[in-house]
Amino acid sequence: MQRRDFVKVTGAGMGALFLPVTGNIVTAAELLDKPMDVAIKKQLADVALNAARAAGASYADARIGRYLNQFVTTREKVVNNIVNTESSGIGIRVIANGTWGFASTSNMTPDSIAKTARQAVAIAKANSKFQTEPVRLAPVKGVGEVSWQTPIVKNAFEIPIKEKTDKLLEVNNAALSNGASYITSVLFLVNEQKYFASTDGSYIDQDVHRLWAPFFASAVGKSGFKQRTGLGNPVGMGFEYLDGKAEDKVYVEGANVGYNNSYDMLEDAANAGKELQKKLTAKSVKPGKYDLVLDPAHLMLTIHESVGHPLELDRVLGYEANFAGTSFATLDKWRSKKFNYGSPIVNLFADKTQPYSLGNVGYDDEGVKTKEWDLVKDGTLVNYQAIRDQVHMIDQDESHGCAYSQSWRDVQFQRMPNVSLRPNAEKDLSANDLIKDVEKGIYIAGRGSFSIDQQRYNFQFGGQLFFEIKDGKIVDQIEDVAYQSNTQDFWNSCAQLAGKSDYRVGGSFFDGKGQPPQVSAVSHGCPTTRFNNINVLNTKRKV
Amino acid sequence: MSILNEQESKKLLKRVLAFSKADECECNLDGQLSGNIRYARNTVSTSGEVSDLTLAVQSSFGKKTGVATTNEFDDAAIERVVRRSEELARLAPDNPEYMPLLGPQKYGKMNTYFDSTAKVTPEYRAQAADDSIAPSKKNKLIASGFLNDSHQMSAVMNSRGLFAYNVSTDVNFSATIRTEDGRGSGWVTRDYADVSKLDTASASAIAIKKSLGSVDAKEMEPGKYTVILEPAASVQLLSNMFFSMGQRAADEGRSFLSYKPEEDEKKPPKNKLGMKMFDQRVNIYSDPHHPEVPTATFAGDGHAVEKTWWVKDGKIENFRNSRYWANKSGTRYNPTAAGSGQFIMAGGDQSLDDMIKHTRRGILVTRLWYIRQLDPQTLLYTGLTRDGTFYIENGKIKYPIKNFRFNESPIVMLNNIEALGKPVRINGRMIPPMKIRDFTFSSLSDAV
Numbered sequence: 001m002q003r004r005d006f007v008k009v010t011g012a013g014m015g016a017l018f019l020p021v022t023g024n025i026v027t028a029a030e031l032l033d034k035p036m037d038v039a040i041k042k043q044l045a046d047v048a049l050n051a052a053r054a055a056g057a058s059y060a061d062a063r064i065g066r067y068l069n070q071f072v073t074t075r076e077k078v079v080n081n082i083v084n085t086e087s088s089g090i091g092i093r094v095i096a097n098g099t100w101g102f103a104s105t106s107n108m109t110p111d112s113i114a115k116t117a118r119q120a121v122a123i124a125k126a127n128s129k130f131q132t133e134p135v136r137l138a139p140v141k142g143v144g145e146v147s148w149q150t151p152i153v154k155n156a157f158e159i160p161i162k163e164k165t166d167k168l169l170e171v172n173n174a175a176l177s178n179g180a181s182y183i184t185s186v187l188f189l190v191n192e193q194k195y196f197a198s199t200d201g202s203y204i205d206q207d208v209h210r211l212w213a214p215f216f217a218s219a220v221g222k223s224g225f226k227q228r229t230g231l232g233n234p235v236g237m238g239f240e241y242l243d244g245k246a247e248d249k250v251y252v253e254g255a256n257v258g259y260n261n262s263y264d265m266l267e268d269a270a271n272a273g274k275e276l277q278k279k280l281t282a283k284s285v286k287p288g289k290y291d292l293v294l295d296p297a298h299l300m301l302t303i304h305e306s307v308g309h310p311l312e313l314d315r316v317l318g319y320e321a322n323f324a325g326t327s328f329a330t331l332d333k334w335r336s337k338k339f340n341y342g343s344p345i346v347n348l349f350a351d352k353t354q355p356y357s358l359g360n361v362g363y364d365d366e367g368v369k370t371k372e373w374d375l376v377k378d379g380t381l382v383n384y385q386a387i388r389d390q391v392h393m394i395d396q397d398e399s400h401g402c403a404y405s406q407s408w409r410d411v412q413f414q415r416m417p418n419v420s421l422r423p424n425a426e427k428d429l430s431a432n433d434l435i436k437d438v439e440k441g442i443y444i445a446g447r448g449s450f451s452i453d454q455q456r457y458n459f460q461f462g463g464q465l466f467f468e469i470k471d472g473k474i475v476d477q478i479e480d481v482a483y484q485s486n487t488q489d490f491w492n493s494c495a496q497l498a499g500k501s502d503y504r505v506g507g508s509f510f511d512g513k514g515q516p517p518q519v520s521a522v523s524h525g526c527p528t529t530r531f532n533n534i535n536v537l538n539t540k541r542k543v
Numbered sequence: 544m545s546i547l548n549e550q551e552s553k554k555l556l557k558r559v560l561a562f563s564k565a566d567e568c569e570c571n572l573d574g575q576l577s578g579n580i581r582y583a584r585n586t587v588s589t590s591g592e593v594s595d596l597t598l599a600v601q602s603s604f605g606k607k608t609g610v611a612t613t614n615e616f617d618d619a620a621i622e623r624v625v626r627r628s629e630e631l632a633r634l635a636p637d638n639p640e641y642m643p644l645l646g647p648q649k650y651g652k653m654n655t656y657f658d659s660t661a662k663v664t665p666e667y668r669a670q671a672a673d674d675s676i677a678p679s680k681k682n683k684l685i686a687s688g689f690l691n692d693s694h695q696m697s698a699v700m701n702s703r704g705l706f707a708y709n710v711s712t713d714v715n716f717s718a719t720i721r722t723e724d725g726r727g728s729g730w731v732t733r734d735y736a737d738v739s740k741l742d743t744a745s746a747s748a749i750a751i752k753k754s755l756g757s758v759d760a761k762e763m764e765p766g767k768y769t770v771i772l773e774p775a776a777s778v779q780l781l782s783n784m785f786f787s788m789g790q791r792a793a794d795e796g797r798s799f800l801s802y803k804p805e806e807d808e809k810k811p812p813k814n815k816l817g818m819k820m821f822d823q824r825v826n827i828y829s830d831p832h833h834p835e836v837p838t839a840t841f842a843g844d845g846h847a848v849e850k851t852w853w854v855k856d857g858k859i860e861n862f863r864n865s866r867y868w869a870n871k872s873g874t875r876y877n878p879t880a881a882g883s884g885q886f887i888m889a890g891g892d893q894s895l896d897d898m899i900k901h902t903r904r905g906i907l908v909t910r911l912w913y914i915r916q917l918d919p920q921t922l923l924y925t926g927l928t929r930d931g932t933f934y935i936e937n938g939k940i941k942y943p944i945k946n947f948r949f950n951e952s953p954i955v956m957l958n959n960i961e962a963l964g965k966p967v968r969i970n971g972r973m974i975p976p977m978k979i980r981d982f983t984f985s986s987l988s989d990a991v
Contacts, residue, residue: 078638082631083610086624089595102591106614107544119592126665127580127587130673161634169636182795220796224803224920319583321687322719322730325912325929328989409593451915451948453927458948458988460925462917482917482925484948484986515581515689515717537985539917543799543954 035193038205045197047110048092051117057094061198064090065408068191074168075184082161089408092117096124098134102411138388138399140368142201148362150209152238156189159239171269175217178273185215202367210236210358210521212509213265219276226279228272228464231297231446232263234509236360252431254474255467256445258295260504261356275465282479287538291441292531293434298463300506300524301447306487307348308419310456311375313384317393323515325454329381339381342491347422348376350385352401357418357523358507365412368401387414406518413514420525428499431528441469442481460484480540490531498527545574545594546696549708556700562625565602567644569701573597576694580668583687585676602628606641640867644701648847651840653709657737660712663692675718675747684754688718692738697881699845709839714738719930720750722758728991729753730909730930732775736837753931760943762987769905770982771898774967774974776908784922784953785886788853790862799922819858821957826889827854831880835968838885842878851877890963890975898964898978900938907933922952927988947984
């Protein structure tokens with residue numbers, strides 16, 4: 001059946017459930033040349049919603065997704081792989097007898113969609129036999145037919161392959177000619193074309209773009225080998241992120257170059273080569289207590305692990321107990337309104353709206369308009385991250401808008417929004433300003449080994465680059481550094497923040513959570529920040 | 544739709560190849576029909592079913608290669624994915640590491656499919672969850688858990704006449720059962736190809752016992768201790784080591800298996816092949832025919848896979864490698880089953896209880912969590928104990944202890960073996976419980 005025939009049939013006012021249609025009605029040619037027509041998506045979504053209601057669902061939502069990825073992988077002078085992936089289908093979530101049910105299929109005929117909707121209801125009904133906490137959804141007013149798009153300048157999927165492979169090979173050459181022995185560089189592109197419809201009356205079409213260009217360089221010396229990964233960030237941007245504009249560079253005297261809203265990958269690779277050679281002969285850290293000055297490309301992951309995850313309400317309530325764990329930030333601490341998460345200068349907020357961030361979308365995956373809210377205000381715990389079926393448990397009646405599913409195949413659930421540390425509001429200090437006040441410290445840049453317990457108390461974090469600070473100056477590149485602390489102690493030792501000019505947004509492209517596990521991309525903004533008197537270990541070991 | 548039989552797969556892949564204009568073309572077809580149930584707070588939370596079939600097409604012109612995937616199967620979609628992979632290949636620069644496709648192979652019999660697992664229903668899953676929840680409630684405990692059953696097919700066909708097909712099933716279950724006050728926590732996991740072996744009630748009884756037994760944990764000083772690692776505690780460290788056993792990285796000087804030559808050493812080897820790295824009792828191999836952890840007998844490129852030793856009597860017997868690197872370095876290609884990280888670590892006859900009985904002082908570790916590498920040269924890892932850590936004295940579990948952070952390397956671990964117990968299936972691998980001396984704990988955690 002052709003698309004015009006489908007529109008004709010469905011437009012004739014026949015009940016979607018009784019459409020005499022077989023075969024894959026949305027042809028691949030239509031899908032591949034351009035996103036699926038919104039009118040067709042609405043028709044298919046209505047098939048799902050009507051079938052679910054007819055089978056006894058009190059609520060239903062349908063997500064029609066077309067997920068495109070492109071991966072370009074290179075190694076030294078070789079392009080290893082160029083891969084385009086594409087996956088389309090529909091995920092249908094329902095509430096029946098007060099219980100969730102979900103089913104998904106890649107077979108997008110009306111018959112198949114209706115059958116999948118009925119299966120989701122059947123699953124909900126089977127489970128309702130053992131349900132003791134009926135689902136309570138926070139109200140959401142239907143928004144009608146709306147759309148949203150990541151504000152990209154250059155669609156990375158439209159950039160010629162040759163430009164991409166040339167760029168990565170140039171990056172490899174820069175690292176190799178400056179001291180690296182080996183390098184792998186990669187370009188990951190993601191485009192989520194997703195359509196959400198619910199029985200609340202929302203029909204939301206979104207076109208989401210993300211990009212990540214990491215590299216992994218290493219150098220082999222007489223005494224062993226060292227590694228250095230890129231300091232760029234995954235972003236909610238197009239190919240313009242790789243423009244590497246001068247105004248987006250932050251220079252730390254005696255240390256690294258940081259990157260804001262665009263990334264000079266070539267420069268970073270050349271620096272990686274040089275720094276690798278220094279790493280091979282750098283002195284090993286003396287364990288003990290140090291004041292740490294943490295670069296945003298490092299601190300973002302510390303925020304992710306020690307603030308983002310413990311303040312996910314599903315973890316706090318026990319829904320993640322069997323996998324990711326629970327949280328030390330329990331409801332009684334929040335209810336007391338006195339729990340000192342950090343020192344009074346610590347202000348942490350959540351959002352799904354920051355430009356260039358990975359979390360930036362117009363609506364979450366259950367049709368809630370995204371927003372910004374405080375998590376820790378002046379050092380005190382004030383809120384969590386919650387979605388529609390959870391907020392009533394923290395006495396709130398509005399979802400925070402942070403439901404997400406990695407694809408049409410998987411059920412949406414609560415995922416971390418962007419969680420960020422506000423910069424110094426009083427003084428626009430730089431990283432260099434922070435370093436000059438430190439007597440005995442270590443400046444850490446880039447993300448390394450991160451490990452934290454299942455309630456987010458005890459953590460041990462590493463980095464990419466470590467510089468010893470003595471009497472206000474960076475004196476030496478050092479190695480084998482990891483710091484161990486307890487989340488509350490750590491944030492209460494927060495002593496100084498750089499200002500808004502230093503604020504940068506970094507992120508994690510593949511944050512894992514849930515069973516079956518799903519990945520999600522999330523950003524964290526922060527300025528360079530100082531933490532006093534932190535326990536530093538030496539990670540060198542003889543075997 | 545998502546699970547095609549051998550004939551249907553062959554027919555579909557022939558249709559795909561018929562569109563190919565490339566010098567060489569390889570197609571991978573992967574189908575999945577899976578269902579799951581998740582529970583927490585003693586009630587069902589989310590559950591669902593997924594049906595999907597994905598086709599990946601790799602086209603090559605000379606040494607130029609491109610890959611494209613789709614999950615749609617009308618003629619237009621198939622032709623489009625073939626053309627797209629060809630377009631990417633034409634745009635790609637030459638890959639000097641490209642290896643010509645393999646011709647037809649002979650495969651051993653595969654025993655990876657169980658009808659019982661393929662026929663799991665939503666009602667079965669709900670009951671399995673309740674079999675874990677009900678006894679937890681009875682003990683005033685809070686259960687959370689997850690069960691996933693999966694029916695999968697995979698097929699490979701290429702333009703040189705190779706065709707491989709397999710269908711498999713898997714079920715995995717895990718439960719974390721905690722006390723109401725959050726001071727105790729126990730955990731259990733099970734996985735099988737045949738769901739009839741799964742009993743979520745008896746598995747949950749172990750988590751219940753550990754949960755009740757872990758309340759009022761005492762603090763012990765961090766330091767070096769003799770530990771008994773249950774298979775779930777060591778499987779991740781061993782898997783990480785297994786995946787680090789690549790020949791290329793070793794030959795390039797970037798691995799714990801790189802050989803560091805002595806001064807003036809003439810013609811030093813590049814890697815530690817044949818060298819003793821571990822205790823004599825360490826034997827690790829992969830075997831697609833192992834009855835407890837069966838896998839496909841072909842690799843992702845369609846190469847036949849048979850039993851391969853990785854470590855024999857503590858010596859490095861083989862490396863993981865690619866066909867390209869094996870060819871370049873003149874060594875044997877050691878393919879592993881498509882999509883599988885299966886390996887078997889041999890052990891002894893002792894059960895976990897026997898091992899506890901024969902321990903004067905030690906620490907029993909249920910599982911390790913959030914394991915991250917600190918140094919690839921020494922395979923030093925950090926992470927934490929979780930969901931049941933106990934002090935053993937004079938052959939008995941004396942009391943629960945607070946969780947530790949560890950900083951340790953599996954290389955050190957496998958040199959400090961006191962005893963190996965009887966291997967059990969865990970995460971699709973066979974791992975023995977292990978008694979290890981001088982295991983390094985670096986700090987305490989307040990987490991329960």
